[in-house]
Amino acid sequence: MRKxxxxxxxxxAIGKSFGSFAALTDISLTIxxxxxxxxxxxxxxxxxxxxxxxxxFEAATTGRLTLDGHDLTNTPAEARxxxxxxxxxxxxxxxxxxxxxxxxxxxxxxxxxxxxRRVGEMVEMVGLxxxxxxxxxxxxxGQQQRVALARALVYDPPVLLLDEPxxxxxxxxxxxxxxxxxRLHRELGTTFVFVTHxxxxxxxxxxxxxxxDKGTLQQIAPPKEVYERPxxxxxxxxxxxxxxxxxxxxxxxxxxxQASFEGQSLRIAGMPGTPSRVLAVRPxxxxxxxxxxxxxxxxxATLRDLTYLGAETQLSLASAGQVPLVLxxxxxxxxxxxxxxxxxxxxxPPDRGIFL
Amino acid sequence: xxxLPRSALLIAPLIGFTVLTYLVPFLGILxxxxxxxxxxxxxxQTALSDPLVLxxxxxxxxICAVVTLTAVSAAYMITLLWVRGSPAQxxxxxxCILIPFWISVLTxxxxxxxxxxxxxxxxxxxxSLGILSEPLTxxxxxxxxxxxxxxxxxxxxxxxxxxxxxxxxxxxxLAARGMGAGRARVFGQIFVPMTAxxxxxxxxxxFVFALGFFVTPAxxxxxxxxxxxxxxxxxxxxxxxxxxxxxxxxILMLAVGAMxxxxxxxxxxxxxx
Numbered sequence: 001m002r003k004x005x006x007x008x009x010x011x012x013a014i015g016k017s018f019g020s021f022a023a024l025t026d027i028s029l030t031i032x033x034x035x036x037x038x039x040x041x042x043x044x045x046x047x048x049x050x051x052x053x054x055x056x057f058e059a060a061t062t063g064r065l066t067l068d069g070h071d072l073t074n075t076p077a078e079a080r081x082x083x084x085x086x087x088x089x090x091x092x093x094x095x096x097x098x099x100x101x102x103x104x105x106x107x108x109x110x111x112x113x114x115x116x117r118r119v120g121e122m123v124e125m126v127g128l129x130x131x132x133x134x135x136x137x138x139x140x141x142g143q144q145q146r147v148a149l150a151r152a153l154v155y156d157p158p159v160l161l162l163d164e165p166x167x168x169x170x171x172x173x174x175x176x177x178x179x180x181x182x183r184l185h186r187e188l189g190t191t192f193v194f195v196t197h198x199x200x201x202x203x204x205x206x207x208x209x210x211x212x213d214k215g216t217l218q219q220i221a222p223p224k225e226v227y228e229r230p231x232x233x234x235x236x237x238x239x240x241x242x243x244x245x246x247x248x249x250x251x252x253x254x255x256x257x258q259a260s261f262e263g264q265s266l267r268i269a270g271m272p273g274t275p276s277r278v279l280a281v282r283p284x285x286x287x288x289x290x291x292x293x294x295x296x297x298x299x300x301a302t303l304r305d306l307t308y309l310g311a312e313t314q315l316s317l318a319s320a321g322q323v324p325l326v327l328x329x330x331x332x333x334x335x336x337x338x339x340x341x342x343x344x345x346x347x348x349p350p351d352r353g354i355f356l
Numbered sequence: 357x358x359x360l361p362r363s364a365l366l367i368a369p370l371i372g373f374t375v376l377t378y379l380v381p382f383l384g385i386l387x388x389x390x391x392x393x394x395x396x397x398x399x400x401q402t403a404l405s406d407p408l409v410l411x412x413x414x415x416x417x418x419i420c421a422v423v424t425l426t427a428v429s430a431a432y433m434i435t436l437l438w439v440r441g442s443p444a445q446x447x448x449x450x451x452c453i454l455i456p457f458w459i460s461v462l463t464x465x466x467x468x469x470x471x472x473x474x475x476x477x478x479x480x481x482x483x484s485l486g487i488l489s490e491p492l493t494x495x496x497x498x499x500x501x502x503x504x505x506x507x508x509x510x511x512x513x514x515x516x517x518x519x520x521x522x523x524x525x526x527x528x529x530l531a532a533r534g535m536g537a538g539r540a541r542v543f544g545q546i547f548v549p550m551t552a553x554x555x556x557x558x559x560x561x562x563f564v565f566a567l568g569f570f571v572t573p574a575x576x577x578x579x580x581x582x583x584x585x586x587x588x589x590x591x592x593x594x595x596x597x598x599x600x601x602x603x604x605x606x607i608l609m610l611a612v613g614a615m616x617x618x619x620x621x622x623x624x625x626x627x628x629x
Contacts, residue, residue, distance in 0.1 A: 055534055081536035090527035094549040103545075104535035148531075155535065 006034040006191045007068050007158035009054065014063035016049055016215075023049045024215045027063070036185050036192040037220075038202040041212030042238070048163060050212070051195045055161050056080045067158065083152030083160040083190075087167055089144040091136040097123070097147050098132040104155040122150040125187075126180070142173045149181070153188060162194045166201070178205055199239050203227060211235050228282075233356045236280050241326050243286065244356070245279045245299075256350065262321045266297045269350040278356040283328040285352040288315060289345040290335055298347040301325055303340055317346055382609070385602045392599030399603035409587065409604065416584040419501060419573075420566040427506045427562050428555065431513035438514065439521040457511040465575040468504045469495055472576075496578030504572040509565055513558035520554020560619040564612050584608050 009031040016024040024046045031037045039047040052058040054065070056077030065072040072080065081104075084090075091100050101122055105115045123132055126146040136144050145165060152160055162181070166174045182205060185192050196202050202209045203223040210220040211234075219231035230236035233244070247259040247266065256269040259279065268279065292298050304324075305316040313334055317325040325346050338344075389399055403409050438449040456464065471477050472494035479491040494500055524547060532542045548555075570585040577583070582590070584604060591601030 055530075057530055057534070077530075077533045078536050078538055080534075082534060084531055084534035086527040086531060088525060088527055090525060090531040092528055092532070092546055092550070094552065103532070103537075107536045107541065151531075151535070161534075 005156060005158055006189050008033050009072075009159060009191065009193070010064075010066035010069070011050075011054075012064045012066070014050065014053060014060045014065065016046075016053060016058065016061050022215055024053075024060075027217050029210060029217060029220050031191060031193060034189045034191055036182075036194065036205060036207045038206035038209045039193065039195045039212060040199060040202040040209050040238075041197065043197060044214075045212040046215040047195050047197075047210075047212045049215075051161055051163055051193065054159075054193060055082055055084055081155070081157060083155075083157035085145070085148045085152050085160070085162040085165045087164040089136070089141075089148045091144055091147055091151070093136055096133050096135055097128060097139070100136065100147055101151045101154050104151065108155060118154055122154045125184070126150045141169055142177060145169065145177055146180070149184065153184065153190070157190065159191045159193065162192065164195055164197065167196070167198070174201075181205065203239070211238065213238070229354065230280075230356070233278065233280075236354065236356055241283045241328070243281045243283065243325050245281070245323065247277055247279045250275050250277060257355075261299060262319055262323075264297070264299055266353070267350040268353045268355065274355060276355045280354045280356050281348050281352055283314070283326045284312075286325070286327045286329075286346050286348045287333070288327055288329055288335065288338075289347050290342075292345050293347045296347050296349050297353070298345045299325070301344055301346050303338060303342045303344050305340065306338065317344065319346075385605050388598050389602035389606050392602065399599040400607070402600055403603045403607060409600070412582055412584055412587045413607075415498070415581065416567065419498060419505070419581070419583060420563055422502055423505045423509060423566045424559050424563045426502065427509045428513050428517075428558050430506065431510045431517055431558060432555070434510065435514045435517040435521060439518055453511050453514050456507065461508055461571050462575075464508060465504050465572050468500065468507070468576055472500055472503065495576050496580050498577070498581045500576035500578075501573045501581045501583070504576040505566055505569055508572060509562045512565060513562050516557040516561060517551065517554045520551040520557070524550045557619065560615055564615045564619070567608060567612055567615070 011027055011029050014024060014027040015022065027046075027050060039050060041047045049058060053060050056075060056079075060073065063073075067080070092103065095103070098119055101119045102115050105118060110118075119132075123129060126149055128143060128146055128150065131139060131143060136147065139147065148165070165181075166177050169177060178201060181192070181194075194202075194205060203226075206223060208220055208222055209226050211218040211226060213234050219226055219235050221229070221231075226235060227239050230239065236242045237244075245261050247261045250257060250259045252275060253267075256267060257275045259266050259268065261279070266279070268275075289298065292300075299319050301317040301319045303315060304318050307314040307316075308331070311331060312328050313331045315327040315329060317327060319325060327346060390397060392399070434449055434453065437445050438453065439446075441449065469476070473479070474491040474493065474495075476495075478494070479488065482488040483491065494503070528550065529542055529546060532546045537545070568585050569583060570589065573581060573583040574586050574589075577586075585608070588601045588604050588608070591597045591604065
């Protein structure tokens with residue numbers, strides 16, 4: 001399998017305003033050669049605007065872009081020629097699959113035999129053999145997205161930009177296409193920048209996740225890190241459920257910190273983040289006990305609701321002070337004979353609490 | 357036998373009106389064409405062999421072809437500005453399309469006459485500016501007819517073109533640019549083919565309309581550039597040759613019908629983009 005050139009992209013203090021509205025403020029990041037970076041955020045967070053600036057379809061109001069260290073800020077989109085995959089596929093309806101994929105090669109003025117060979121290779125690579133002479137309207141959504149991927153990759157662009165490419169697909173197809181994109185990235189080694197609002201997609205695909213909110217970059221780190229060591233409350237709450245505890249009497253100890261919550265003394269080990277008055281714990285790290293456990297942290301609570309989800313069961317609790325708690329417990333590990341209204345304990349190891 | 361839905365009754369007066377005012381007279385014309393002055397297909401034979409009638413048919417076809425080509429190309433550029441221009445451009449173009457559209461065809465033909473005739477505004481200006489020494493003949497010939505017809509038909513071409521252009525997926529154009537295609541290539545190889553159905557629809561509408569044009573050629577052609585519709589008028593109202601007039605009508609009607617059938621087939625809805 002051919003390995004193609006991959007480029008490094010740099011953004012320095014990129015800002016974008018539409019009139020008085022600041023769509024992006026001071027975005028600085030570097031995307032390394034062959035990296036797979038996901039831009040994640042709710043709608044209106046600026047992630048798509050940032051992608052459009054990378055592509056060259058929008059001009060940044062302030063800041064500078066570089067490609068392998070060369071200034072790119074004022075280079076028009078057609079001169080950047082990054083591969084681009086859109087949510088609605090954006091195929092050319094009047095061209096066959098083959099002609100769609102050949103288009104960027106024709107733009108580059110490649111020879112007919114070269115075009116034929118590469119298009120053939122690409123059609124095989126995305127598993128569209130036998131569909132070459134069909135029009136896009138004769139293909140399923142997944143097949144159309146494969147054509148879009150092949151068309152964006154066939155000319156070995158230095159960077160591939162993907163704008164929520166799978167949000168129109170159903171769940172199964174989406175999983176298949178995610179595997180496909182992961183495989184293409186592994187095989188081709190191109191730099192991928194992928195926009196999504198789906199946090200599980202971002203965690204599953206990327207080498208690093210950049211989280212956007214209200215036009216600012218909140219955190220950029222590997223999936224495990226953004227999930228387990230969120231930089232702030234927005235990131236923590238955006239990436240799945242999290243229990244937020246407003247703690248008091250925080251004091252630093254040799255092995256971490258100590259605090260109290262509703263009269264219970266809590267220990268925080270491993271110092272994730274700087275000590276503050278907000279402690280966060282992921283639902284899957286909390287376990288349910290019928291009596292107070294001997295070790296670790298525990299809060300007395302009342303069981304409010306129980307949702308069976310197959311392998312896991314989601315429990316809704318309320319602490320003595322009516323703070324809502326969510327626990328995600330393996331169904332197999334659930335104590336028997338639980339009833340709504342029962343007095344229980346929510347427990348977690350000291351190294352699973354995060355200061356926000 | 358399936359019974360007609362009750363709602364069909366509601367539209368019955370309209371159908372009755374159409375039958376009474378269009379179908380019955382047309383059947384009358386059809387009868388004249390094969391009975392006057394004597395029964396048989398003699399008038400069709402005359403219509404398709406008389407050099408005068410043939411020259412009118414040829415001129416009609418030629419003028420319609422030129423008008424279609426000119427009106428659709430002009431409308432394409434105007435509509436492009438209408439659909440994709442800045443808000444101010446859109447408003448300006450919209451007014452330029454709609455205001456003439458609301459003015460009667462007769463008024464517009466006389467307007468062009470005032471502008472283009474030998475003692476008209478354009479000739480007078482150019483002569484007093486010293487650009488011309490002799491007036492330039494721009495009416496009472498095919499040029500005048502074409503100008504008047506193109507002007508009248510541009511809005512009819514603009515509407516189908518606009519709906520085709522609005523249906524173009526902006527992202528396909530972005531995708532093409534992103535792959536390195538310059539503006540000219542994006543326009544020629546992506547945008548124009550993506551609006552092909554609109555171009556075809558506009559061309560057929562303009563052509564079909566142009567075939568039956570009467571007022572504009574009569575005024576701006578000044579009796580020299582006679583087209584099929586004017587020929588029918590002359591045969592029925594001025595020389596008592598109703599049979600030939602009727603035969604030419606039927607031929608024109610068939611031509612229009614064939615074009616419309618083609619139009620319906622090509623722009624049938626339900627073709628996914």
